[in-house]
Amino acid sequence: xxxxxxxxxxxxxxxxHFIKEGAVFAGxxxxxxxxxxxxxxxxxxxxxxxxxVVDHPMAYGERSRFVQTVRTPMTMIGxxxxxxxxxxxxxxxxxxxxxxxxxxxxxxYVSSHGNNPPDIDPREHRLMVYGMVDRPLVFTMxxxxxxxxxxxxxxxxxxxxxxxxxxxxxxxxxxxxxCSEWTGVPLSVLLDEVGxxxxxxxxxxxxxxxxxxxxxxxxxxAMDDVLVAYGQNGEPIRPHQGFPLRLVVPGFQGKYHVxxxxxxxxxxxxxxxxxxxxxxxxxxxSRRTGPNRMSNSHVAGAGAYFMEQGPKSxxxxxxxxxxxxxxxxxxLTGLAWSGSGTVRRVEVSTDGGRTWTDAKLQEPLQRIxxxxxxxxxxxxxxxxxxxxxxxxxxxQVQPTADEFPDFWGTSGAPHGNQIQPWRVASDGTVHNAV
Amino acid sequence: xxxxxxxxxxxxxxxxHFIKEGAVFAGxxxxxxxxxxxxxxxxxxxxxxxxxVVDHPMAYGERSRFVQTVRTPMTMIGxxxxxxxxxxxxxxxxxxxxxxxxxxxxxxYVSSHGNNPPDIDPREHRLMVYGMVDRPLVFTMxxxxxxxxxxxxxxxxxxxxxxxxxxxxxxxxxxxxxCSEWTGVPLSVLLDEVGxxxxxxxxxxxxxxxxxxxxxxxxxxAMDDVLVAYGQNGEPIRPHQGFPLRLVVPGFQGKYHVxxxxxxxxxxxxxxxxxxxxxxxxxxxSRRTGPNRMSNSHVAGAGAYFMEQGPKSxxxxxxxxxxxxxxxxxxLTGLAWSGSGTVRRVEVSTDGGRTWTDAKLQEPLQRIxxxxxxxxxxxxxxxxxxxxxxxxxxxQVQPTADEFPDFWGTSGAPHGNQIQPWRVASDGTVHNAV
Numbered sequence: 001x002x003x004x005x006x007x008x009x010x011x012x013x014x015x016x017h018f019i020k021e022g023a024v025f026a027g028x029x030x031x032x033x034x035x036x037x038x039x040x041x042x043x044x045x046x047x048x049x050x051x052x053v054v055d056h057p058m059a060y061g062e063r064s065r066f067v068q069t070v071r072t073p074m075t076m077i078g079x080x081x082x083x084x085x086x087x088x089x090x091x092x093x094x095x096x097x098x099x100x101x102x103x104x105x106x107x108x109y110v111s112s113h114g115n116n117p118p119d120i121d122p123r124e125h126r127l128m129v130y131g132m133v134d135r136p137l138v139f140t141m142x143x144x145x146x147x148x149x150x151x152x153x154x155x156x157x158x159x160x161x162x163x164x165x166x167x168x169x170x171x172x173x174x175x176x177x178x179c180s181e182w183t184g185v186p187l188s189v190l191l192d193e194v195g196x197x198x199x200x201x202x203x204x205x206x207x208x209x210x211x212x213x214x215x216x217x218x219x220x221x222a223m224d225d226v227l228v229a230y231g232q233n234g235e236p237i238r239p240h241q242g243f244p245l246r247l248v249v250p251g252f253q254g255k256y257h258v259x260x261x262x263x264x265x266x267x268x269x270x271x272x273x274x275x276x277x278x279x280x281x282x283x284x285x286s287r288r289t290g291p292n293r294m295s296n297s298h299v300a301g302a303g304a305y306f307m308e309q310g311p312k313s314x315x316x317x318x319x320x321x322x323x324x325x326x327x328x329x330x331x332l333t334g335l336a337w338s339g340s341g342t343v344r345r346v347e348v349s350t351d352g353g354r355t356w357t358d359a360k361l362q363e364p365l366q367r368i369x370x371x372x373x374x375x376x377x378x379x380x381x382x383x384x385x386x387x388x389x390x391x392x393x394x395x396q397v398q399p400t401a402d403e404f405p406d407f408w409g410t411s412g413a414p415h416g417n418q419i420q421p422w423r424v425a426s427d428g429t430v431h432n433a434v
Numbered sequence: 435x436x437x438x439x440x441x442x443x444x445x446x447x448x449x450x451h452f453i454k455e456g457a458v459f460a461g462x463x464x465x466x467x468x469x470x471x472x473x474x475x476x477x478x479x480x481x482x483x484x485x486x487v488v489d490h491p492m493a494y495g496e497r498s499r500f501v502q503t504v505r506t507p508m509t510m511i512g513x514x515x516x517x518x519x520x521x522x523x524x525x526x527x528x529x530x531x532x533x534x535x536x537x538x539x540x541x542x543y544v545s546s547h548g549n550n551p552p553d554i555d556p557r558e559h560r561l562m563v564y565g566m567v568d569r570p571l572v573f574t575m576x577x578x579x580x581x582x583x584x585x586x587x588x589x590x591x592x593x594x595x596x597x598x599x600x601x602x603x604x605x606x607x608x609x610x611x612x613c614s615e616w617t618g619v620p621l622s623v624l625l626d627e628v629g630x631x632x633x634x635x636x637x638x639x640x641x642x643x644x645x646x647x648x649x650x651x652x653x654x655x656a657m658d659d660v661l662v663a664y665g666q667n668g669e670p671i672r673p674h675q676g677f678p679l680r681l682v683v684p685g686f687q688g689k690y691h692v693x694x695x696x697x698x699x700x701x702x703x704x705x706x707x708x709x710x711x712x713x714x715x716x717x718x719x720s721r722r723t724g725p726n727r728m729s730n731s732h733v734a735g736a737g738a739y740f741m742e743q744g745p746k747s748x749x750x751x752x753x754x755x756x757x758x759x760x761x762x763x764x765x766l767t768g769l770a771w772s773g774s775g776t777v778r779r780v781e782v783s784t785d786g787g788r789t790w791t792d793a794k795l796q797e798p799l800q801r802i803x804x805x806x807x808x809x810x811x812x813x814x815x816x817x818x819x820x821x822x823x824x825x826x827x828x829x830q831v832q833p834t835a836d837e838f839p840d841f842w843g844t845s846g847a848p849h850g851n852q853i854q855p856w857r858v859a860s861d862g863t864v865h866n867a868v
Contacts, residue, residue, distance in 0.1 A: 058507035058525040061540040064677045066556055067670045073492035091492040099617035099665025100585040102536065106495040107669070122500055148765050151534040151796045151806050183533035231533025233667065235541070236501045243498045331582050362585045364798040372585050 069097045071107055072171070089116060092175025095335070096319050101153075101362065101370045103178035105233050110240045111158050111176065111254055115209040117239035118260050125244050127190075127228070131204070131265035134195030141244055144230060147185045152227065152250070153369045155179040155337050157309050159253035162416025163434045170319035173432065174420065177337070179370035180241075182248045183231030188223045190264070200266040205247055208260040215256045216270040217249060217307070225250050228261065250368040251339030252307045253415065309339030310407065311398045312417035313346050313373070313390035324428035327381035332359070333374045338392035343371040345391040350377060352385035352421065353400070359388070384424040385433060401434070503531045505541055506605070523550060526609025529769070530753050535587075535796065535804045537612035539667050544674045545592050545610065545688055549643040551673035552694050559678050561624075561662070565638070565699035568629030575678055578664060581619045586661065586684070587803045589613040589771050591743050593687035596850025597868045604753035607866065608854065611771070613804035614675075616682045617665030622657045624698070634700040639681055642694040649690045650704040651683060651741070659684050662695065684802040685773030686741045687849065743773030744841065745832045746851035747780050747807070747824035758862035761815035766793070767808045772826035777805040779825040784811060786819035786855065787834070793822070818858040819867060835868070 073088030089112040093103055122141045130136035158176035167173045187203075196219065203222040206214045217226070227248040230237060237243045242259030249256040313336035318324055332350075336343045342365050347356035359373035373388070390398040399407040404418040421433035507522030523546040527537055556575045564570035592610035601607045621637075630653065637656040640648045651660070661682040664671060671677045676693030683690040747770035752758055766784075770777045776799050781790035793807035807822070824832040833841040838852040855867035 056504075056507050056522065058522055058544060058674075059504035061505075061542070061544070061672050061674045064556075064670065064673050065553070067677075069669065070490075070493035071495075073490050088490065088492055098668045099583075099670075100615045100668050102615045102668040104668045105538075108495070110492060110495070119499070122498075142759075146762075146764050148810060149533075149767065149808060181534045181536045234532045234534050234536040234538045235503065236498065236533075238495050239498050240492075240495045243501075325576075328580075330580050333583065364800060366798060374583060376582060 069094050069107065071110070089114060092171050093178050094171050095175050095177070095314075095316055096170045096322070098316075101179055101335070101372050102233060103180060103370075105180065105235070105238050105241065108178035108180065108238075108241055109158065109176045112240070113209070113211055113213050115211055117243070118208050118210075119239075120208060120244055120260060122236075122244040125208075125262070127245060127262060127264065129190050129194045129264045129266075131267055132197040132200035133191075133266050134197060137190075137194050139190070141230065144185050144228065144245070147189055149183055149185055150227065151181060151183045151231070152225075152248075153179065153181045153366050154248055154250045155368065155370045156248070156254050156257050157312075157337070157339075157415075159255065159309075159414045160416075162414065163418070163420055163432070165432070165434050167320075167434075168432055169321045170314060170316055173320075173416075173434075174314045176254070177335075177370070179337075180232045181234065182227055182229040184227040184229030184245075184248065187226040187228055187247070187264075190228060191219075191223060191266075194266075196266055199268050202267045202270050204265045204267050204271050205256075205258040205261060206263040206265075207242070207246075207258045208262045213255065213258060214271065215258055216267075217252065217256055218270075219266070221249065221252070221307075251309060251341075253309055253339075256307070309337075309415055310417040311338040311340070311343075311390045311392045311396045312336065312415075313343075313388040313398060314420045315348070315386050315388050315422055318386070318424060318430045319422055320430055320432045322430045324379060324424065324430070326428065327379050330377050330379060331374050332377045332386070333372065334359075334388050336361075336371045336373055336388070336390040337369065338390065338394075338396065339368060340396060341393040342367045343390055344393045346371075346373040347389045347391075348373075348375045349387045349389075350384050353387055353419075356389065379424070381426060383426050386422045386424060387419050389419055503528050503541065505544070523548060526605050527612050528605050529609050529611070529748075529750055530604045530756070532750075535613055535769070535806050536667060537614060537804075539614065539669070539672050539675065542612035542614065542672075542675055543592065543610045546674070547643070547645055547647050549645055551677070552642050552644075553673075554642060554678055554694060556670075556678040559642075559696070561679060561696060561698070563624050563628045563698045563700075565701055566631040566634035567625075567700050568631060571624075571628050573624070575664065578619050578662065578679070581623055583617055583619055584661065585615060585617045585665070586659075586682075587613065587615045587800050588682055588684045589802065589804045590682070590688050590691050591771070591773075591849075593689065593743075593848045594850075596848065597852070597854055597866070599866070599868050601754075601868075602866055603755045604748060604750055607754070607850075607868075608748045610688070611769075611804070613771075614666045615668065616661055616663040618661040618663030618679075618682065621660040621662055621681070621698075624662060625653075625657060625700075628700075630700055633702050636701045636704050638699045638701050638705050639690075639692040639695060640697040640699075641676070641680075641692045642696045647689065647692055648705065649692055650701070651686065651690055652704075653700070655683065655686070655741075685743060685775075687743055687773075690741070743771075743849055744851040745772040745774070745777075745824045745826040745830045746770065746849075747777075747822040747832060748854045749782070749820050749822050749856055752820070752858060752864045753856055754864055754866045756864045758813060758858065758864070760862065761813050764811050764813060765808050766811045766820070767806065768793075768822050770795075770805045770807055770822070770824040771803065772824065772828075772830065773802060774830060775827040776801045777824055778827045780805075780807040781823045781825075782807075782809045783821045783823075784818050787821055787853075790823065813858070815860060817860050820856045820858060821853050823853055 071091035074090045075088050091110045093107055093109040125141055127139045155177055161174055161176035163173035201219050202216050203219055204214055204216050229246055229248045230244055232241055245261045246259045247257050247261055313334055315334040317333050336346045346359045348359045349356045359375040362372040399418055401418045405411040423431045423433040505525035508524045509522050525544045527541055527543040559575055561573045589611055595608055595610035597607035635653050636650050637653055638648055638650050663680055663682045664678055666675055671680055679695045680693045681691050681695055747768055749768040751767050770780045780793045782793045783790045793809040796806035833852055835852045839845040857865045857867040
């Protein structure tokens with residue numbers, strides 16, 4: 001899907017410089033320019049508006065008082081105990097109560113690795129790009145908003161988003177995924193500006209939070225489709241999602257999407273950071289050694305870890321703990337996604353996998369984005385076992401629980417993309433059948 | 435683009451009934467079923483969660499305290515004085531401060547025709563579809579969420595969204611537009627359920643607000659792509675946007691997208707409602723008589739009115755009252771849209787229209803949706819006149835101010851889709867040059 005840096009020399013020769021040699025933007029770096037509500041940033045950052053406006057009910061529209069959907073705070077996320085914090089700094093997306101494919105920013109899942117979001121003044125925030133580069137650079141937020149920008153819709157999913165038999169609801173089992181419209185600067189633009197030196201093959205990124213989550217990705221991925229994002233669903237990224245700046249690494253597991261991004265270092269090998277060593281490395285060997293799946297041979301002695309999320313789908317209605325009020329017509333609906341590309345097909349079974357019917361996919365089909373599917377279903381009032389199965393444009397097929405170890409090459413793969421069965425009892429109640 | 439009902443008989447013969455004859459869903463209508471947080475609706479409507487959760491900072495993520503972007507309340511919208519209300523019940527989208535193409539629901543423009551949003555309990559809300567139909571039906575919200583649903587991204591724009599020389603900012607002149615991911619039931623599904631009688635050619639819709647905005651659309655449009663929407667950007671539509679139910683009439687001017695929707699009546703002719711007569715009817719004749727532009731011949735004596743919005747684009751950065759901090763590299767960016775289809779091309783001029791360069795369009799290109807465009811620009815520090823020009827997939831080209839009367843067939847057309855010029859002065863300040 002991408003090279004690992006072999007063509008960097010060619011890229012450097014032809015690259016376009018947005019920034020003059022020896023200086024970034026005139027005035028941009030020296031004093032940390034103030035970003036006013038109508039300044040170049042276009043981000044509405046700065047001093048509050050004249051008195052009274054913010055408190056006007058028209059200023060920022062609220063939800064109906066009848067809409068009570070919230071994220072449920074957790075003291076730990078998934079089974080990774082090191083994330084735990086007694087105040088509950090993580091939370092899952094309430095997938096079962098959402099429509100469409102965009103996750104409202106206020107309800108997007110949160111994995112904070114034990115941190116409250118840093119309270120960052122965007123006028124003071126800096127991103128440093130350094131390491132094996134021709135000229136290290138420091139960017140202000142205003143510098144970044146002047147550079148070429150792109151907008152793309154992508155999901156982000158925690159590697160630990162896995163169903164377990166003892167859990168009951170869709171949100172408990174699959175709520176560590178969200179999908180947003182991200183806007184930002186392609187990381188490739190920044191790397192072209194600094195000039196990547198020969199021999200650099202990996203990119204290490206680091207956030208501003210107390211425990212400084214870091215993640216290594218291959219240079220090829222960094223040059224391909226990674227965003228340094230400042231916008232989410234039309235507005236500045238919210239604090240829980242990394243305000244004012246985060247990486248979006250399409251298709252890679254959540255930890256790569258480093259929040260509160262402040263440093264990007266070009267290096268010659270994958271670093272195994274504190275978090276990668278303790279929480280994201282599996283000791284089992286993997287038979288799966290594509291470019292986005294690091295094998296033992298890459299990290300001798302540290303075990304394998306995974307980057308790219310597999311093809312996955314879940315039926316969101318009906319799902320665990322919901323109840324069908326009676327027999328009759330329903331619209332089954334759910335979400336499908338793949339870290340490797342575009343969802344090409346979703347099949348649904350209402351008889352436990354004996355027969356499958358193609359669901360309707362909501363267009364436009366977007367690469368590495370949540371994709372809504374629907375299927376008409378008339379429930380006859382008898383017990384039913386509902387399942388969905390995703391196929392992506394790389395011809396990867398979502399595995400059953402039995403096929404799961406073979407799909408990943410290990411029984412210990414953390415990404416829970418096995419088919420999720422829901423059992424509809426004859427009284428209409430819906431149950432997790434993992 | 436659509437017929438006006440001629441094929442309804444054929445459609446009726448082959449249509450699929452989701453609802454049994456003589457009754458809607460079992461139990462659905464009798465008592466107005468409660469919709470709990472995990473009930474079939476999937477909308478999270480109902481009683482608050484157990485104590486304390488909503489107040490937890492993780493429950494519903496807030497913006498950074500450094501992000502102060504708000505809508506500015508207005509006592510009137512555009513130049514239509516009848517909308518006026520001293521408390522300011524209308525507001526414009528702060529387009530100049532947004533990224534990407536999705537408008538955050540809390541910042542979407544509001545045109546309320548003098549009403550505060552009705553405080554509607556969704557468990558009590560009903561939609562009646564009646565008039566020239568075989569069997570009138572009343573739908574609860576739960577009924578609607580059980581029917582086939584689709585998700586589509588569309589803009590909505592007020593017909594009065596026009597630039598004026600005395601206005602200064604992008605938001606003042608063009609802020610009555612927003613773009614959302616809408617989820618709902620195709621209106622065609624509901625019309626198939628009730629059975630449209632021969633002779634019915636128009637659809638009249640009405641909201642629950644005190645002044646009961648009504649709008650007539652041709653049956654052909656209603657059967658084509660209109661949504662009865664309950665979801666906006668992943669969550670239930672917010673009160674200012676029509677909670678719990680609104681029409682989305684893609685490409686038609688804002689007033690057709692009736693909020694707080696409670697009645698749909700099949701009729702045999704266009705009704706000229708109170709609002710249409712007072713605010714949305716132009717006395718001038720129109721030479722433009724496509725299927726979506728009603729001419730004098732349709733409404734004798736009432737003058738022409740317009741339905742479908744024209745092709746339009748605006749540069750959002752840099753725009754009026756912003757200031758470039760100095761010469762050098764910038765990314766020009768803006769939004770383009772058309773009520774007739776998909777944006778195919780946006781050209782940008784930095785020399786007042788003498789030369790034009792194709793901007794890059796953000797994919798995926800979506801029908802009747804805001805489309806982000808960008809263009810690299812190195813400002814040399816001299817005065818510049820910036821313009822953008824949209825061409826849609828119907829080969830319609832956004833007109834200059836001079837071409838505007840000819841485009842619409844009248845000098846009095848209310849939709850301000852003429853090219854918006856911004857003058858960049860040598861000190862970097864940006865000014866409206868309409």
